Amino acid sequence: MSAPKTTEDTPPPLVYLVNFENYLKPKHSTKCQPLQRFEKPIGKVSRITRNLKRLKLIRWYYSASQRFGQLPLPKFLEFLRARNDDGLCKRKTGFEIYCEMASIHGFHIFVGAKTWQRILWWLLICTAVLLSLLIVTMSLSMSNERPTMRSITTMMKPxxxxxxxxITICAFEMFPLTRLRSKSKEWGVPPEMLWNLNFTSLQPLISKNISWKNVLEELATPMCNQIQRCEWDSPLRNCTDKLTALWTLDQRLCCSFNHQQQLFSSHLGLTLALNQGCPVPPTNNSFGYEVLVHDSYEIPTEMTSRLLVSSGSVAHIMVQPFVNRITPSLAQISVGMRGCYLQKEHSRLSSSVYSQINCLAESRSEEIHKSCDCVPPHYPSRSGWKVCDLEQLHCVRECENNEKFKEEQARWNCLPPCQFNRYEFQSDIQILKSMENLSNASQPNHRSQQVLLRVYYDSPMAEEIVLDVYENWLTFIGTFGGITGLFMGCSFVSVFExxxxxxxxxxxxxxxxQQIMWRRRRRQRVGQANEVVRRAN
Structure with a gap:
């Protein structure tokens, strides 16, 4: 058994002082040999390639590519010429360094590629950039041409x-025949002239100081007196207090329900029972009513949707509401771009809520006031405006029939409101059979003069339409990023690069x-100063 080794007998660990640069240097410079090149073994693929190079087309391609690579390029396109070294001897330009590190597709081809390959990829990149700019410009032009869009929301409103x-009820005829005949005898004017309100035949009325407003009010029949029963949303809820007399722009006295009010209906809606109060001959079809359905803050005009209901019938009007609302971003664009008014952007004469129909009616009153220095009776007017009399009737008729008056309507700037409710309706009219039997028993030669009218919503849900901007800054970023990413593979990172x-x-x-040159110049100045001091000593 040998004795155990002590710490004194163990040799110290070996320390190798090796410099990496010295390690790379050859140990024997005389024995340094260049790297050997081994010939590539000739296989089937090499033979096929060698045979293909003999073809005239391939040889023409190689010669054309060499000539193409020797073509002179402009100075700003010198980066397209291929490098003649391996990249270790010649210093790389900033463009080549960018191409090596760029995340945009295709730029890495410029490093190590041939001249024709660089030119090809440069043309492809320029084409992609031009196409992306073209599509972005088209997107901007589309947003300028159509700055707003309407969309239907999936969540419907109750x-x-x-x-x-x-609901406005008007008679078929402007003036009842019996009242017209009695007033014509009283005033001494033929009924035909009074019906047409001819200025030449109204001289007796002018001489008697009868105003135009008095003529209309004396000849018109109060329509609210013909409504016998009014039920709102319940058979036990009377709505007679919701009825108001209303004059339309065609000088007719009507009775309107829910005018200048805001009522909400659950399901039953409105029920009206009307009676003309006079027997109706069976051969006369002019007895009945016109039912106008419009917004509660609009003035009924000739453009208002209406339904003709003859006497002795039951009419069911099923209303379908459409709610048009806006988004908050719509107020950021101008009125000319969005093509509609907000509620506080347009001045009003008489109505509390802006609508296009009210704007046209008020502008019509302003034009008549400029021409005749007055407004017709029951027209929208400002405080202090004079009401036209029969002397100004001829001026008002000429102003309304003038072609320039119709052409100026396009310059009134009566744009539609941005936020409003639109109503469409369908009707079902049937004969009032119960009333027909009673009328036949009492008056066999006359049909019933009663009308039963029911107006209600046809569905518990209303369609909601949203008016929004076509493109804002967020959607533009998405569009721009999608287009540039599709054509160029561009992103925020590549832009930062x-x-x-x-x-x-x-x-x-x-x-x-500049800092290096400044240091060199400083060293030169310090060296020259030291040399002068040394020579002086």
Whole structure:
């Protein structure tokens, strides 16, 4: 058994002092040999390639590519010429460094590629950039041509939350025949002339100081007196207090329900029972009513949707509401671009809520006031405006029939409101059989003069339409990023890379060179000063 080794007998660990640069240097410079090149074994693929190179077309391709590579390029396209070295002897340009590190597709082809390959990829990249710019410009032009869009929301609004429309009842005839005959005898005017309100035949009325407003009010029949029963949303809920007399722009006295009010209906709606109060001959079809369905804050005009209901019938009017609302971003664009008014953007004469029909009616009153210095009776007017009399009737008729008056309507700037409720309806009219039997028993030669009218929502849900901007800054970023990413593979990172390599890095390199040159000049000045001092000593 040998004795155990002590710490004194163990040799110290070996320490190798090796410099990596010295390690790479050849140990024997005389024995340094260049690297050997082994010939590539000739296989089937090499033979096929060698045979293909003998073809005239392939040889023409190689010669054309060599000539194409020797073509002179402009100075700003010198980066397209291929390098003649391996990249270790010649210093790389900033563009080549950017191409090696760029995340945009295709730029890495410029490093190590041939001249024709660089030119080909440069043309493809320029084409992609031009196409992306073209499509972005088209997207901007589309957003400028159509700055707003309407879309239907998937979540419908309950009909009980939509204001019920105004229901206006008017007679078929402007003036009843019996009242017209009695007033014509009283005033000494033929009924035909009084019906047409001819200015030449109304001289007796003018001499008697009868105003135009008095003529209309004396000849018109109060329509609200013909409504015998009014039920609102319940058989036990009387709505007679909701009825108001209303004059339309065609000088007719009507009775309107829910005018200048805001009522909401759950399901039953409105029920009206009307009676003309006079027997109706069976051969006369002019007895009945016109039912106008419109917004509660609108003035009924000749453009208002209406339904003709003859006497002795039952009419069911099924209303379908459409809610048009806006988004908050719509107020950020101008009125000319969105093509509609918000509620506080347009001045009003008489109505509390803006609508296009009210704007046209008010502008019509303003034009008549400019021409005749007055407005017709029951027209929208400002406080202090004079109401036209029979002397101004001829001026008002000429103003309304003038072609320039119709052409100026396009310059009134009566745009539609951005947010409003629209009502469409369908009707079902049937003969009032119960009343018909009673009328036949009492008056066999006359049909019933009663009308039963029911107006209600046809569905518990209302369709909601949203008016929004076509493109805002967020959607534009998405559109721009999608187009540039599709054509160029561009992203925010690639844009930052381009800014860094085109602006930041050249600036830093220039500052570094200036600092080095400044240090050299400083060293030269210090050396010259020391030399002068040394010579002086």
């Amino acid at each position: 009909s009980s939350e939509v204001p019920f429309p105004a 381009l800014i860094f390599f085109s602006c930041v890095r050249p600036t830093c390199n220039w500052l570094t060179r």
